[in-house]
Amino acid sequence: MKLNLLNKIIAGCAISAGAVSADAVPVQVTASLDSAYILMGKQTAIHTSVVQDASVHGKWLIDSARTLAPEVELSRKLYADTTDLGNNRIQIDRTLIIQSFDSGLYVLPPLAYVAGSDTFRTEELALKVIPVPVDTMATIHTYGDTLSIWSHFWDFLPDWITDNWGWILPVIALIAATVLYFIFRKKDIKAAILPKPKPVPPYELAMQQLNALRDMQLCEHGREKEFYTRLTDILRVYLDQRFGINAMEMTSTQIRAAINANEDTRPNNRYVSQILEVADFVKFAKVRPLPSDNAKSFNSAMQFVEATKPVAESSGSEVKDNDDKNVEPSATEKK
DSSP: OHHHHHHHHHHHHHHHHHHHHHHTSOOEEEEEESOSEEETTOEEEEEEEEEEETTOOEEEOOOTTSEEETTEEEEEEOOOEEEEEETTEEEEEEEEEEEESSOEEEEEOOOEEEETTEEEEOOOEEEEEEOOOOOOOOSOOOOOOOOOOOOOGGGGSOHHHHHSHHHHHHHHHHHHHHHHHHHHHHHHHHHHHSOOOOOOOHHHHHHHHHHHHHHHTTGGGTOHHHHHHHHHHHHHHHHHHHHOOOGGGOOHHHHHHHHHHOTTTGGGHHHHHHHHHHHHHHHHSOOOOOHHHHHHHHHHHHHHHHHTSOGGGOOHHHHHHHHHTTOOOOHHHHO
């Protein structure tokens, strides 16, 4: 009985001694300013450091809602950074951001850190707040110019449109699509109902184009290359529509060969050959032909079309019209 009581007394003394030794472990706190000089309104940092045992729980008595001094405010507190120093010791670093809007020299009170039942304080810190240079209005400043405000077209729309544009736009798009559908549908109906225009026969088309080319008087204005380009295109289209010769995709040599191979065009091959020969010199060799060559080429084209027109279309009135146009015969016909 006495032995158990003695053991309890010894155990209680050991526990009390351990608690005293734990409380006796020192806690070191420090604080330093990032910069002791700042401009008014600018910010600087207070770096705090705590070195203590890992088992000790403590906290800084810093309230972000109050000021460190009447003229210095605590802007924000950054997250703490803990470092293991070994031997069951740790270091806790934390940064406090402060600023001041009044110039002067201020002494910041010590920061308090509570660990267990003890309170530890840092040293006082001195902060110099430098005033910002202000224009003393030594010179009179003029008023600034009037600023123009950027505006958009929807700023002029009624509120009910801007508030409901999400469903107004689809409705407008649907109406527009319906109108366009009926417009194109109406055109298709008209095209189906109305008779198609009667195509112009190749002979009449070629004569109309040749007469229009003569009225343009391109050679008289020094535009021989354009004249021969139009003249050969008229003949190419005529050969394609009248005889099925795809002259638009052929060279001059191929056209001559195709005309010689066709029984209807072979007798009048000399007219086309003369036109193509002069046209190649003008278009590719940049040779400027004589006025007589231009007239001969045009007459050759007229004679080729006249000589190869369908027999059913031959009439006395057409011959008379051709005579009225003063078509000069070629050198071969003169002979």
